[in-house]
Amino acid sequence: MIFAMFRVMLLGLLRDRFALAATFLLPPLVFVIFVTVFAGASGEAVRLRLAVADQADSTSSRRLVAALFAEPQLRAQPNRSGNTVDAVREEVRAGRVDAGLVMLSDPAGAGAPFLLITDPTRAMAAPLIESHVQNALAVHVPGIDVGRPRALFLHDPISGAKKGKGMVIYYAGAVTMLFALFSALYGALSLIEERNAGIADRILAGPAGLAPAIGGKFLFIVLQGLLQAGSIFLVAQLLYGAPVKARLLFWLITSGAAATCAAGLAMGLVAFCRNRDQAQLIGVCLFLMLAVIGGAMAPSFTMPPWLQAVGLLTPHAWVIDTYQAVLWRDAGWRSVYPAWGVLTGLGLAGLMLAYVTVRRVRR
Amino acid sequence: MNDNRPILNVWGAEHTYRSRRYLKGVDLTLRAGEIYALLGPAGAGKATLVQAICGRIPLSAGDIALVGQNPRETPISRSALGLVPHAMALYDHMTVRENLLTFGRMAGVHGRTLRDAVRQAMHVTRIADYEREPVGRLSDGEQRRVNIACAILHSPRLLILDEPSVGADPVAREALDGAVRDLRDGGMAILMATGDLDLAGELADRVGFMREGRKVLEGAPRQLITQAFGEEMEILVQLDEDPDGDDMVVLAAAGLERRDRTNIWTTLDAGAYATAARLDRDLRQMGVVPREIRVRQPSLANLFNMVADWQQAA
Known part of the structure; x- marks a missing residue:
């Protein structure tokens, strides 16, 4: 009996590639990243x-x-x-x-x-x-x-501004992107629930297809991310004097781009996963790693140069840098529109991926 | 309400996926005001055919016309289609009314038309009493009816029901049957993919048996049964205990066969009433009092078993 159940568990693990990767590949990978970021154990000092x-x-x-x-x-x-x-x-x-x-x-x-x-x-x-x-x-x-x-x-x-405000904006941006992704992940999980419940089948059988339904879900998650960013920066303005009000339009566009990016990435990821558990495990691990590499937990300038370069591939690095540019460095349109474009483009690419994946018939 | 023009036409539908043929030349015609039950075991191709009709998968050969148009190539034709999935395709955290309004809007119905459609759908499916209940608190049978209501808000001409009776208790089943009949009487064409032969026998105007991607038999249930069994009736004997050797001889002599591993024995017999009386007498003489001996018309289940036997023999 004991051996039979042991074998059931073993086969369950061996035949689930995601579970295998999460069990044996992910932990050492997370370890290496954390050590590199937080302890400089890779041998490369801060440069x-x-x-x-x-x-x-x-x-x-x-x-x-x-x-x-x-x-x-x-x-x-x-x-x-x-x-x-x-x-x-x-x-x-x-x-x-x-x-x-x-x-x-x-x-x-x-x-x-x-x-x-x-x-x-x-x-x-x-x-x-x-x-x-x-x-x-x-x-x-x-x-x-x-x-x-x-x-x-x-x-x-450098400045004008009181000391420490730049750090407030840094962490406000970091926390905004971190939670935008987690909230988006939670919202996007409904894609899996709807697929399992047959709701996707019902919608797909209609003349409009899935596009309006996915679009509605995406818009909600973007708005949720925007409001979440609003609550974080409201506190940053009221308690720490972050100049959000003075640069409201820039803040709004940056937050909109960040929320779009988070919504698209989360929906694209969830659409690929087979079930809720898989999506949660992969999503949480992936978003945490992106946050660490992207400088949301420790400033990226303290990381080795190669990791700083890798960090540029994460949305966190773009979001943090853009918030700092618009609220701390008083950057103009020309400096930040590429970042807005990258973030929005990432989000829309994720949305397209979600649409194509969910639409596919699964046997 | 019957209209002679078919709502749905399927000609020689074939579907191959990764070298496996799921559909092998299926034909199907369905007219307004008709209930058609697609029967067959799991893997027979019912779900694949439904997906093809919904425009979800391409055909390798053949064609499908829903109100005269291919549903995959002309998505707008799918507004004539309402799908009731096998799973409860509902939002548990929302009330019945909220679900109906949501799915109605997704189907392109709005404003006063939607409110009227919601009222009508709740009436037809007998769920008006639960209007403000969260769907998650309803029984399976009630949820089944909400599931149907959500599919008829845009007044589709073809309603596809995928295993509609799963989880329905007898009371819910009666309400479900009534709702489906009302929709048929209202002129809707209804295609049921089901393994519930009793439901099909009671509701369907025509049935089609599918097996291994082919439609192997089609017709009105009563007509098919009469053709297949003629004057034969089914004898059903139920015993309280396992029969011993002598009892088995008596049962076997009357041509009865054990149904699966139950204590129920059945056969088809043209002189069923006389055979049943003789069996009762012989068993009692041997000290065995049957719990039940019943003579009844053959059903779709008998036909289904016969088709399965043909296929196995083939």
Whole structure:
């Protein structure tokens, strides 16, 4: 009896490819991703992007710049838009680099020779870069006593805005996308329930087919996501002063694109699954992994560069970056419309996939 | 209400999927005000034929015309179709009325027309009393009728019922029968795919037996039964206990065969009343008092078994 039941369970597992994958492939995969994101156990350290402007143009500063460019734990490069403080600040503000370093005067001279321009949403970048600069000075620029008590750095957090607001927007965007996907998944599960109950058959037998029914479901999930985003950003505005009201139209379009993306992805995924349990398991695991890789749980600039590149394939990275662009960096239409397009396109592709899959006859 | 023009025509329908032939040249004609029962065991091809009529699957050969148009190529023709799926295709968390309004709108009925259609559908299917009940709280039989009501809101000319009587208790079954008859009398053509031979015998004007993708027999139930069995009647003997060797000899001598593994024995006999009387006497002489000896008209079940035997022999 015991063996018979054991065999039933074993065959059930062996003959269900999704269950097999969820049992044996998914856990190590999730482990590797979590370790890579949260502990840097892959061996690759955080590699910050640093824009450097050398206004001093002295022997020491040139040596320091060369040393910083050669530093493997940094992705330092000359500031692409010019050598001025404003130009560096703009690069940081646009999020193209994690921090900017302006060499105001000869490092060997008196006073504070460096201006460190940082984004408050990437607060840990400042101490890391200070440490790299001090290290480079000690090793590559002889004659400078870095041990001597002296203020080397002037700090310029980009802004206008009060400190911490950028981080609020970051996490508001992250939480919005995380919950938009989970809520959409829950709503999309009705596709499976309707298929099992024969409701899909009934609708498909009618002249209008399935398109209006799928469309209605999609619209509801999008609206639900939009309202959910509204509730999150309302709190962000009321408690933390996030400038939602001032950029309402930009926020609305970004939230609409995020909700569309979540609805489409969830419906496309659910349409592919055979039953509710399978859809829930795959959906939760997949959306959690996307959230981790996309920077919804830990800022993506702390991840290894390859993972940051992979993160760009997740909707979370696009959503977070777009919210930051419109609410924190005051970006204009031209900067964000590609992101809106990508998110909306992903959502519509998922919707089409759901439509085609549900319409297919299953024997 | 009968109209001579067929609502549904199926000519030589064939469907092959992954090298398996699910339909092998099926013909079918259905007219207004007619109930047609498609009978056959699981896997006979009933569901595939229904899917083809609904335009869900393409035919490998043959053609289908629903009110004169191919339902797959001309989706608008499907507005003449109402499908009652085998499963309860209803939203459990919504009331009966809310379900009806929802499916009515999905079928393209709106406003006052929809409200009138809902009232009429509830009346015909005898569910008006549960109008405000959530569907999840209704019995299976009641849900079956709501399932039908949801399919007739747009006044389809052809109603397809897939296993309509599953889970219906006798009271619900009576209400279901009444509803189907009323719809037929109202001029609707009704196609039932069912394994319930009693339901088909009671309701259908014509039946078609399907087996392994083919329609093997078709006609009015009474006419088919008369053709197949002539003057023969069915004798049914039910015993309280397993018969011993001598009892078996008596039963076998009268041509009775055991039905499955029950204590019920049956045969078809042209002189059924005399045979039944003789059996009763012989069994009592051997100390066996049958619980029941019944003589009755052969049914579709007998015909179904006969067709199955033909097929096995073939």
